[in-house]
Amino acid sequence: MSGNVQLLSEALAAARAENRAALIAYLPAGFPTVDGGIAAVRAVFDGGADIVEVGLPHSDPVLDGPVIQTADDIALRGGVKIADVMRTVREAHEATGKPVLVMTYWNPIDRYGVERFTAELAEAGGAGCILPDLPVEESGGWREHADKHGLATVFVVAPSSKDARIATITEAGSGFVYAASLMGVTGTRESVGAQAKDLVRRTRATTELPVCVGLGVSNARQAAEVAAFADGVIVGSAFVKRLLDAPDQEAGLTAVRDLAADLADGVRRGRAGA
Template sequence: MNELLACALAKAKQENRAALVTYLPAGFPTVAGGIAAIQATLDSGADVVEIGLPHSDPVLDGPVIQTADDIALRGGLRIRDVMRTVREAYQATGKPVLVMSYWNPIARYGIERFAGELADAGGAGCILLDLPVQESGPWRRHATEHGLATVFVVAPNTTDARLREVASAGSGFVYASSLMGVTGARDSVSDAAGSLVRRVRAATDLPVCVGIGISNAAQAAQVAGFADGVIVGSAMVRAILDAPDQASGLAAVRTLTTELADGVRQPHQVGRFDREWHPTGGRRRPLGDHP
């Protein structure tokens, strides 16, 4: 596991809260504008940031992130710009910076080359959206050599056997998708999220961070009651898309991040609970409150 990432997640746990993980694509709305927005989230309370590597066929992403990816690609984004974004975000804040990517761009760029450049830029690791665990050996070898975490994504329909396989191969944390379907803000958090976190914890001691569908402080507080981390992406992108200009977009991102950071610090936080679950509601008991 990448030490910086491990320390950030452990620090949140010691503070009796979930970690806040934000997501924004590189190159959106421009390379420089994207760097400024990413730094704004880290300066406003995010513990970790995921930087998306825009893809021309983002099959797992909803219309909001697809729009941002299209803007970045039409602006001429290249992988060197992604590495610049990682480097500047890390150097400015000292916080863990992950790249979230589909596998094809990395494979075409060169696995060893990508891993080496990401590590040189100060990156903490990669979230690999569509790389099957059984085909991930070459990547994981190079990631381990460079001290990079490898984060895999699981969903409510992931079998227990598959969860164990992902848990044994991954590092950093497990990304738990709160629902089936593409990314995007939702009006409420899926009931499946708590059950999935419980199942993941039965398979691994890695932290479990929940994403997809979380868009406001109330939802962040709800998820913080049972997860080690709360991941917010589409709502961040939407804040920039809806803004009339870059300055307004940065202000909106700062405001949203501050509200989310407050949300993960609400009562019923992660650090106050152990890993046992009530038979009803999926909510964990406070420490020392066992019958």
């Protein structure tokens, strides 16, 4: 099976053809429950997300802020397994036909087995993986299996990355490049700032891949700000917080659907005046 990396590329190209950034949402698998997590992914797609990243909950999520850590903890206490992550990908993709990636730290894949993980993700219809803590120099084995199964490998660049380092990272990646808008952990911010714009400029100088910006975007105004210069806007903590704050599951699903619709409007406004 070839996987759905082509679907990912098509979703990003379709947004570009509409002169807008793509909206990419992040939600952890197994939160608030496995079924609830699947319903949440479908809800953000219903609201207008183009692509969803499904997080593989981890006990030590070093790049994630308190909101996502709280959700991961709930998922892990609920007994979430890699099989549940694959089921989330499969059911969300089958229900919507849209691209679904997995975002995970390297350790769970290493323990599970790279060949097994890539084969199962491709079979589930997954478009690829975002691997924030896998050094490019150590990624050869992963990329070989990912390529075999038609999966994208998305690497992360940061404002601290030197230009030569960015070039090394983008040369090894596929699908898109994840540009972390600021130094630090995930979470909502008052301003996404000029660092992100400069990072996108420097990253584009090294690659033809779309450059998508994450970390800190939580509302339509910020989404529009980032959409003015990026190929995609990635939002995670704001969705997770809506689910955490909701009094029940239905209210949570409504909240994330409404936020997706608001953000989808934001990414469309981003270049309207440009």
